[in-house]
Amino acid sequence: MTVMAALAVLAGSVGLYPLFTGKGWFWVALGSVLAVAVGGTLGRRLRLPAAFTAVAGAAALLVYLTVLFASSQALLGFLPTPGSLGRLDELFGQGWKAVNDYAAPVPLVPGIRLLVGAGVGLVAIVVDLLAVRLRRAAPAGLPLLAMYSVPAAVRQDSIGWAAFAVGALGFLALLMADAREQVGGWGRVVFTPRWSQEVPVAGAVGPAPAPERPDARSLMSSGRRIAFAAVAVAVLLPTVIPGVHPRGLFGLGGGGGGGTQTVTTPDPLVSLQRELTERGDAVVLTYRTDAGPRPDYLRMYALDQFNGNRWSFSSLSTGDRDRLQPGVELTPAPGLGPVRVRRVTTEVRVSRRVREMDFLPVPYAPARVSVKGDWRVDDASRMIYSPRDSASGRSYTVVSAQTMPTARDLAAGTAFPSEIARRYTAHPRTVPPEVMRLTREVTKGARTAHEQAVMLQRWFTRTGGFRYDLSAPAPRRGDDLVNFLLHDKRGYCEQFAASMALMARILGIPARVAMGYTPGTQSGPNEWTVRSRDAHAWPELYFEGAGWVRFEPTPSGPGGAGQGTATSPSYSETAAIAEQPGEDGRTEPTPSAPSSTAPGASESAAPQGRPDPLGDQGDRGSPQEDDGTPVAGWIAGTVLVLALLAAPMVARALARRRRWSALRPEAAGDGPGVRDDGGAGFADPAEAAAHAAWRELRADAVDHGLEWRPGDTPRQAAQRLSELLELDAETARSLGRIARAEEMARYSRSRVPTSAEVLRADVRAVREAFAASVGRTARWRARLLPPSAMAATSQAAQSLSRAVGGRVRRDGGLWGRVRARLGGWRSRNRDR
Amino acid sequence: MSVDTHGGRAPGLDGLAEVANRIRGAIESVVEGKPQAVRLALTVLLSEGHLLIEDVPGVGKTMLAKALARSIDCSVRRVQFTPDLLPSDITGVSAYNQERREFEFKPGPVFANLVVGDEINRASPKTQSALLECMEERQVTVDGVTYALERPFMVVATQNPVEMEGTYPLPEAQRDRFTARISMGYPDPAAELEMLDVHGQSSPLDRLEPVAKAADVRALVEVVRRQHVAPSVRQYAIDLVTATRNHPELRLGASPRATLHLVRAARAYAALDDRDYVRPDDLQELAVPVLAHRLLPTAEAQVERRRPEHVVAELVHRVPVPAPRS
Incomplete structure (x- = not known):
């Protein structure tokens, strides 16, 4: 022990x-x-x-x-x-x-x-x-x-x-x-013969040869x-159980052991539209940056998987080596080559009102992050996330290595490493042929991957006839994207980013959808404020030498013409194709209107309005539903626990209901039929009522912890209970009526004289008497955890286990040998 | 749609109860304080069986037998079994009639509706066996000629416990022919006191008038035969009897005839209870009187003084009542 x-x-x-x-x-x-x-x-x-x-x-x-x-x-x-x-x-x-x-x-x-x-x-x-x-x-x-x-x-x-x-x-x-x-x-251990099964034969036969149980x-x-x-x-x-698993008790998704777990969060895309529409002006974070007048986007997620319907990020395996160590430089971002890189330091302060932000918005590509708490970095995507901490109210400093590619740099980077190509150009076979055809049409004449990308962006922002519309329903299925590309042409950043990333993949350019925030609006020298409406999604395309670079297919512009604060990088301009590298790789926004410079709307660099109009956009409810996963999980768990606890009670109540309601059907109305002695089933409703009453009585007795002997006849049982509980005369009569009805139903050809209503009242009276005569514990147990219902469950479990055992016995020679040895041992024991 | 048997009670049951109660009252006016013995005696009568009353001398065995006989207006013969009693003293003899110059059959005492065999185990086994044919087949064969016996025909035999002096134990075959064996037991003090008062003046047996006719009894027997025994009850009877056959303490279990007797007796027992159906409780109450005297305990059980009655009582507790159909 x-x-x-x-x-x-x-x-x-x-x-x-x-x-x-x-x-x-x-x-x-x-x-x-x-x-x-x-x-x-x-x-x-x-x-x-x-x-x-x-x-x-x-x-x-x-x-x-x-x-x-x-x-x-x-x-x-x-x-x-x-x-x-x-x-x-x-x-x-x-x-x-x-x-x-x-x-x-x-x-x-x-x-x-x-x-x-x-x-x-x-x-x-x-x-x-x-x-x-x-x-x-x-x-x-x-x-x-x-x-x-x-x-x-x-x-x-x-x-x-x-x-x-x-x-x-x-x-x-x-x-x-x-x-x-x-x-x-x-x-x-002594094995007693089960007398009801086999009793040794009287006389000189000796020990019964039949096996004992x-x-x-x-x-x-x-x-x-x-x-x-x-x-x-x-x-x-x-x-x-839906809702419990994602943040459930066990990390079943990824590596179960060895300190590596899987991090899953609610679909980031889902919350995007809500942020854009609902929380509009709420400040998400403020930051100071030395990036000059035009800082880069703040990225939170990189969605690298497209399943035909939605973009999502592959599960993150986190371990200790992914942990951010304060002041320790991260390995260079993938794909970086000879392209010019400048280091940008950004000090971010996340608003306290932000909830459940467990991915840090950082300018790509973070090289050094100083933040308190347990934060990890995913090597491939450079997402900074925490399995337990929230960024809410946190301040942190990020040093990013911002690539400054020229169009020429990108044009040169056409050969993709096979691993990158394999992972980031995968798209399901279910992508409709129209989209494939369209992609090729749009990019006709392009010589390099870079040109293809630029043409795609231009198509989205200018020539394609797309309109920025926040009220467009969030794409849920692949068809929605097709519809967006071919027919509707209305959407917001999600549609644009998702479509462009997909089309890039179709063209064989490694692509993923990034999500996060645009730089926001300038609020002071080197100080910027990011609001909810600055939430954004954009495609990231991979070019060897430059790594992952951002494109901007979403039309920008105030007043609902586009994503207000979106900017498109200079290397992505059409002009870039014509060998016109930007001074530093990016077009500069006008200082007074930092929000603007997207090709489609640069001329209308109006003051900051409400670029993503709020309002009664449809589909607002559905994102919430997904977003509530943790709460839903808890609720589901609680409900499950409660359901399990209440199961016996409910089962008992259902059994009671079923017993009585079985008496009511139309079959009862049809006059008495002659009872068939050998047959099963009751032709007579009164007889059925008697049986129902008797079963109820038995269940009640068992529930209240009263002994119920299977060998008792109805009369004996009633008498024993009546004496045991010292029932008063009235209740004893009720009990007697139930017993007599059952006795007649079982053994007599005559009709049971007691009506179902009387029996039901009797059963109730007797149950109350039972409850009154046992202790409080037994009474509550009878109500909450009725043993009769538990017994029914355990019976079911027993028969199941017997079935399983039977299978094991059939299958397993080992089991047979064990039994044989057991039998031998037992017979020796008996001879002794 | 046949409603006849379903809705009401079996016909004749009311009459049966009435007649049975009369007989019971008559007997109980003689045998005080033994309602169960009286009820069992009536049960055996109505189930066309034979009754064996076993007890020590002087507890009213013969009184019960005679009271039963007297309360019914039918032919009654009493045979006092002694060691020198011959079979022909029971069955009857063919005697040569000199006037008619032929053998003619002189019926013995078994030619009656009720035969009271007093101290049956004092006769030799040979004589006891003479009763065999009469009891089971209700006929007598003498000199190759078979004579049928009247109905109802019931043998009420009394015997002293086998340990008593001068007794020949009844053979198993004969015991098996008795439907039930009952014992009187000593009366409780109150009943004994009353008995002193009543019997002090004159024998109440003398005042006993018949309260039923033989035809009445025949009709009652018919009613009893029609009593309903549910399949589960029949199964229970079989379970009980089978259990005696497999019991480790019994050398000889109960015969199939015992099953038959048990169910028959249960029918009558239920009818006496004014019920038209047999319930397992009836079987339980009848198990000891109907089964115990047929069983032979093993030597070990005898050494341990385990009597068959105990075994049967234990089986009644242990054999589960068949569950209702569900």
Whole structure:
């Protein structure tokens, strides 16, 4: 038992793995558990009272921690002294500080190791005390659960399902060992013949040759089946419940183990339109930049997957190496070559009112990010994100390496690395041929990928006849994009960006859709303010040597003519094709109207208005629905838990309803039919009512914890209950009526004289009498967790497990051999 | 649509209850404080069976038998079984009639509606066996000629417990022919006191007038035969009997005839309860009187003083009542 308790704690502690870097913590925990187990065993050997057993365990833990962390100050190297205790205290303080400073996973500094050892040790003490000393194995699951809940609470991304399963199995093993020892206390297992199945033949025949039922064995095996099924259900259920999975308990999506998890957030595209339309003027962030009069866009997401309907980013595997280290330079962005790069420093302050921003808006390509909290960077996309922190109210500084390609640079970069090409030119085969044809038409005459891109952008912004319209419904399916390109030609940045990225991919240019904010409006020298309406999506195309560069297919301009603050880079201008490189690669906006310079609207550089008109744009509800995923998850989870808890009650109520309502159907009205003795089913409604009443009575009795003997005849049952509960005369009569009706329904040819209504009233009266005569606990149990409904469930489970067992028996030769050996052992036992 | 059997009670049941109650009252005026014994006796009568009353001397065995006999207006013969009683003393003999110069059959005491066999186990097995044919087949064969017996025909035999001196235990075959064995038991003090008062003056048996005719009894038997036994109840009877055959403490279980007797008796028992259907409770109450005397305990059980009655009572507790159809 001690061993099992220790194992259970260790198995439970496996769930702590995401909290630490490295694996050293496990050995510390192992030592703690062993120390506690030894201490507890000694305590029991000395027959100390329960409390002192715990003290013994704690003392052993202290000695262990002293040896491990403060042996130099300790007496003889292990006896705690004030000095060693002080050292431990100091380490503890360090550990506590580290815990507060670092986000999980934390490095294993000595203080942390001490905390791990002490924490796991304390859990081990409590488990040891409960399971071994007090023989309460089931409550010992609570400290184990508490231990498991630490990583679950600290980390928003989750704990691997494997770790959960290991912990759960450890606890189950503890329960099993406990049950086994309890049974063992009664002596060896004796198989009693089940008399109802077979009774040895009277006379000199000897022991009956018929096999006996392996009662205990089948119980054990079904117990095991139930245990494994429970663990499996616990692991698998969250994946099938919508809303729970994305931020669920286990990171099933990506790598389950090894400290790498998957980050998933609500579809960024979905929130885009809402931001554009609803929150218009709300300030999202302000920033200072040394980028001069025309800073680059602030990018949050890079959507690199197109499934035929929508753009999304591939799941992010995050690990420790992705963590942003303050002041540490990131590796150069992919694809950078000889193109001129300038370093831009941007100090961003995100508004406190922003919620759930777990991707940082940064100018591409971030090279160094200084931000508090646990932030990671995705190497390929350079998205900065956090699995647990929000950017709300945060200030951070980004040093970006901004590429300044010329049109010539881009024209040269035509050869794409195969890996980039493979990943970023993929598009589903379902892309309609019209779109393919259109793409080729639009880009006819282009010689390079760059020219193709520029022609695409020009088509979108000028020649294609597109109109910026925020009220256009958000594209949901591939058809919507086709419609946008071919017919409707109305849309906002999402449609433009998505379409251009897709068309670029069709042309074989690596492309992705970036999302974030336009530079916003200037609010002071080098200070800019970004508002909700500046939310934007744009395509990023890859050119070897320049890396990912931005294009701007969305018409820009105030007053609803386009995305107000969008600008198109100079290399993307049509003029660029005609070998006219921009001075620094970008056209300069006029200082007074920083919002403007897009080709289509540059002449109308009007003051900042409300470029994305607000209003009653359709489809507003649907983004919210998706955005509410976490809340929905919680609600779904709560509802599920409540539903599970209420299931027996509901099942009971349904059973009651079904019993009575089955009496009502038209079949009842048709006059009495002659009852067929051998047949099933009741021709007579009164008879059905009697059976229903009797079943109700039985269920009520079982619910209230009253003994129900299957061997009782109705009359006997009624009499026994009546005497047992000392029912008053009236209730006893009701009970008698029910019994007599059932008796007649079962055994007589005569019609049951009692009507269904009377029986129903009788059943109610008897139920009330039951409730009145049992204790409060039993009464509430009858209401909330009626055992009759539970029994029905367990019966179903039993038959299921029997079916499973039957299959196992058929399939498994091993099982057969085990049974054969069992049989032999049993017959020897019987002969004895 | 046939509503006849469905809606109402079986015909004749009311009359049966009335007649049965009269007989019961008559007997109980003689045998005080033994309603269950009286009821069982009537049950056996109505199920066309034979009754074995076993108990120590002096508890009213013969009184019960005679009261039953007297309360019905039918032919009654009483045979006192003694060790020297011969088979022909029971069945009758062919005697040579000198006047008519031929053998003529002199019917024995079995030629009656009610035969009270007193202390049946005091006769030799040979004589006891003479009753065999009469009891089961309700006929007597003497010198190759078969004579049918009247109906109703009931043998009420009394016997002392086999441990008593001068007894020949009844063979299994014969015991099996008795529908039920009942024992009287000592009366409770109040009943015994009353008995002193009543019997002190004169024998109440003398005052007993017949309250029913043989034809009445025949009609009642017909009613009982029509009693409804649901399939689940029949199954229960079979389960009970089968259980005795498989019981480790029994050397000999109950025969199929026992099943038959059990269900028949249950019919009558239910009818006496004014019910037109048999319920498992009837079988349970009848199991010991109907089954126990047919069973032979194993030697081990005998050593442990486990009597077949105990075994049957235990089986009644253990064999589950068939669940209703659902």
